[in-house]
Amino acid sequence: MLARFDSQFRQRSKLNHSTARPDILWTLLAIAALLLFLWLLYHYLFQPSWINHLPPVLSELFFLFEVASGLTVGIVATLLWWRQRTLSRPPAVLSIDGMIALSPAAFEQYVAALFRQKGYQVKLRGRSGDKGVDLELSRPGGRNAIVQCKRYRHTIGPDIVRELFGTMIHERVHHAFLVTTADISDAARQWAKHKPMTLIDGATLVDIASTLNSRSKTK
Secondary structure (H helix, E strand, O other): OHHHHHHHHHHHOOOOOOOOOOOHHHHHHHHHHHHHHHHHHHHHHHOOHHHHOOOHHHHHHHHHHHHHHHHHHHHHHHHHHHHHHHHHOOOOOOOHHHHHOOOHHHHHHHHHHHHHHOOOEEEEOOOOOOOOOOEEEEOOOOOOEEEEEEOOOOOEOHHHHHHHHHHHHHHOOOEEEEEEOOOEOHHHHHHHOOOOEEEEOHHHHHHHHHHHHHHHHHO
């Protein structure tokens, strides 16, 4: 379960006091906005004499640069805010048949949206040669995890779970999720018991999506 993993993540990272890595685009935008603010402060508050002696053409170019920079920062900030708002929206709750009808990439995006709803930073990695890793998860102050998404109808056996465990070790992460539309056999669950793995079958996935969707509507 996602809730169980939240608890395990926090317990295993009590000694890890690293801060969250800021989003690179927001960081660059903040730097650009700060530089623009300092320039405007220098230009209009201190009014250096060298600016007053510039030719009219250069003075006009400075003015146009300031206006264009301000508009650019504002537009980029708006786009980033809209993108973040869009990503934070809860996905529609799909039935098991609805999830199976999705393409592999669409199913990975659906699962990624659910993890984002839980507060994880998600990187989609599913592609040819991905070594069984579809999503990478990270969280402020926590440890990294991987997710394998399986759009299956037949029951998941222990062989797939064992392969995912090997992938987790190879990737040097601290937890692995198996998210599937199918059932998961008792043998597979028994094999994963007491290991840093979370197995989510189709029925549980529908329940998780429904719970997250209901919570978002009450906020």
